[in-house]
Amino acid sequence: MPKLTEIRLTRADQTLHLAWDDGVRFALPAEYLRVESPSAEVQGHGPGQRVTVPGRRHVGIMRIEPVGHYGVRLVFDDLHDTGIYGWDFLRQLGEEQAQRWAAYEAALAAKGLSRDPPRR
Structure with a gap:
């Protein structure tokens, strides 16, 4: 497995930049990382228990x-801080970003949910 050589957060656009020693680079938005959190809160405790997390567009x-x-461990400003993002998992998130994001948006639509936070 290639080794991670850089991890850098750009606060202006809330994007995590990752680079590996094989030349592969990814820019992963905070919203994507939050809704794909490896925590049990998001992934569940078994098959079929995954939670679709709405309202995180501006996290x-x-x-x-x-x-x-x-x-x-990523600490988000919605106070979510559980789940460890291992190097292999971050690589997988980068490689599968287009498919995972499309599946997330489809799950939101199917459940009548939105990326936007609820209005108060």
Whole structure:
């Protein structure tokens, strides 16, 4: 497996930039990372328990916390901070971004949900 060589957050557009030693690079938006969180809150505790997370269009990343030599914990400004984003998982998110995003948008539409936060 290629090694991660760079992880950098651009706060202006809330995008996490990742680079690997094989030349592969990804720019992953905070919203995408939040709705694909590896946490049990999002993934569930078993098959078929995945949760579609609405209303995160404007979510931001407050902190990136290293976890050993294998990943990071992302702390979002909606206070979600569970789930460890391992290097392999981040690579997978980058490689599958188009398909995963399309599936997320389809799931929102099927459930009558929106990327926008609820109005108060």
